[in-house]
Amino acid sequence: MKLEERVEVFSGLGSILRNILDGKETSIGKRFLSLIENQYKTNPWFTAENVRMAVSAIAEKLTGKNLSVWTGNYPSLEKEYRPLNVGVIMAGNIPLAGFHDFMTTLISGNRIIAKTSSKDSELIRYISEIICKINGSFREMVVFAEGTLSGFDCVIATGSDNSSRYFEYYFGKYPSIIRKNRNSVAVIEGDESDIDFKNLGQDIFSYFGLGCRNVSKIYLPEGFDFARMFRNWNDYSAVINNIKYANNYDYNKAVMLVNREKFLDTGYILLKEDSRISSPVSMIHFQYYSTQDDVKREIQSQSEKIQCIVSKKDIRFGMSQSPELWDYADNIDTLDFLLKINTSGIL
Secondary structure (H helix, E strand, O other): HHHHHHHHHHHHHHHHHHOOOOOOOOOOHHHHHHHHHHHHHOOOOOOOOHHHHHHHHHHOOOOOHHHHHHHOOHHHHHHHOOOOOOEEEOOOOOOOOOOOHHHHHHHOOEEEEEEEEEOOOOOHHHEEEEEEHHHHHHOEEEOOOOOOOOOOOOEEEEOOOOHHHHHHHOOOOOOEEEEEEEEEEEEOOOOOOHHHHHHHHHHHHHHHHHOOOOOEEEEOOOOOOHHHHHHHOOHHHHHHOOOHHHHHHHHHHHHHHHHHOEEEOOOOOEEEEEEEEOOOOOOEEEEEOOOOOHHHHHHHHHHEEEEEEOOOOOOOOEEEOOOOOOOOOOOHHHHHHHHHHHHHHOO
């Protein structure tokens, strides 16, 4: 299958997903909408709103133009190689967390052996069915592993710091990308608009803060007044109505009260001054800085733990969960990784 055909398939997928979200009646759309509405039964974090958000973020990027710009940066994609068998271990923290690895493997002309998360299996499997309906050649290119992952030439694995040690033990002898825990940060200068603060809420509260691109820590100028920021987060207060989120909020608040720790409480999210990047669900860490140089040095020192930076100078407020096709997790170019294995003669 030529690159042009592969691009056409994913462009077609984008069109189908956009039509589904727009409510256009088709047999594919009816089943997909049912999956969206019922994911919470398997995973209570996957509310219909969050699943729609994830599907929408994918659908809006899958255009012929975007796909051509992305793939156009890799001239060797035009060449034909014997397909790699790429083992992909997918995370399940947010809906369709493994989609980009799925797409990258296939658009590079390789075969995917996917090990899905038990918390997020149905959506990616149905998307696989859709692309196979668009082009039947993909039926030979997609395999879902039901047990132990085997028969692969290389591995792309995403998980926690704990699971990464397991991945490195079992897959370290193969060409591999092994991802660990990462979180995202925001830098506030103090002169942001109300819209900026409201959009920052999107970066924090979307997916209940479970994604690696969710902001888990905020850097603030000394003397910052929280009032305006909190006022602009009120639209997100409904997160507390999710029982799993509320349980985390109650637990974290109780721990800090028992330990007599200082914290701020909006009634739906807790804020604690803390140097760590990662924060528990329902909590945001914050840290004051004196100068922009100070915060730059602090972020640089923690760069291996940071997925992305939200600020007036970096990713725009509200856009952390809308990465471009060429925005790779952990800043590791997955497509380049696969192409180098093909061209290096490892097989």
